[in-house]
Amino acid sequence: MKLLKATEASGAEYDSAAAEAYQKEVETRIAKLETESNQLTGKDNKKERSAKGKEIAELKNEHKYVDACKIVKGLEPKFGHFVTKAAVLPQIEKPETVQEAPEQKARKDNKKEKKEKESAGLSPDELKELESLKQQIIEEKAILKEQGMSGGQINKNEKIVSMVTRLNELKEKQDPGSSKKDKDAKKDAKKKTPLSAEEQKEYAQLQGDIEVYKAKLRTEFGYSNKEIKADPDLKEMEARLAAFEKRS
Known part of the structure; x- marks a missing residue:
């Protein structure tokens, strides 16, 4: 190579x-x-x-x-x-890849496919158990709710926890990695994209600009507080500020 x-x-x-x-x-x-x-x-x-x-x-x-x-x-x-x-980027030759013989590759693929089929998926009994658990959890939660339990208390109930744990085990066997995907999705949903250095600078500048603009409307143009709040330019600036504040 x-x-x-x-x-x-x-x-x-x-x-x-x-x-x-x-x-x-x-x-x-x-x-x-x-x-x-x-x-x-x-x-x-x-x-x-x-x-x-x-x-x-x-x-x-x-x-x-x-x-x-x-x-x-x-x-x-x-x-x-x-x-x-325009800038000229360096050229790098890609490494040559060694091609496997078709027969050798086919044998490997067949072995891999066979192994995956053997290890993945649920048996008919497990599929029945999975569907049954889903229904049982719904029914049990309804009973506990009627007894006056809150959502948090229901989720911590020993019987519910046990059934949910088993349900997740079956789901993981049916679709390996599904539990991690669900957790990652929830985690990503909670993430906030932090402000970049440039955005932080803009955020600080915007705060000052808003105060200056409000003072200008009040002193130079004689706006009342109600008129200041209704000013379209101020609303636009405050909307941008709110977007920054959500991420700061």
Whole structure:
């Protein structure tokens, strides 16, 4: 088996001058829009002010602008703008695999299949027991509930625990690994995806932005508390904040 030595990737090249020029162009437009937005005071200009804010957000999130900012900072562009030469990745020869003779492979497959058939699955009696246990558990839980037991108490009942244990044993024999799959599924459902460093930064920034925006509505535009709560831009910001808080 022969492997080619991996060589270092040839770095990508970017048009830094064009990226910097584009960044300045967009930031000039953003600054102009922010100035115009700040001049739109009062309730009468609320709709137009909101439109300016959305236009600013669109400019800041534009893929070309994002790439320009990254290149100016010396980072790799995310969306492929301003790339003059793509990076060349090293080529590595895949190892040759030794093919088994068809007869040898067939014999192995037959043995494996036979072994799996012998070890997996339930006998007819066990299938009957499985179905019977399911019904017994339902009936027993109903009886215990009528006696005034709570759900937690029922699940801890000695007879219920014994039947459920046997039920799980039969299920595991019928479908090996099924018990682990169920546990993993429940575990995954409870998992929360933690915030990345970038999201944590955005979360902190958003908290400050909300407070500043509320103060601006109250002092500059004379909004009441009720009007502040109903402001669509504030609602949008608070919805994003709530999403972060669920994961923090």
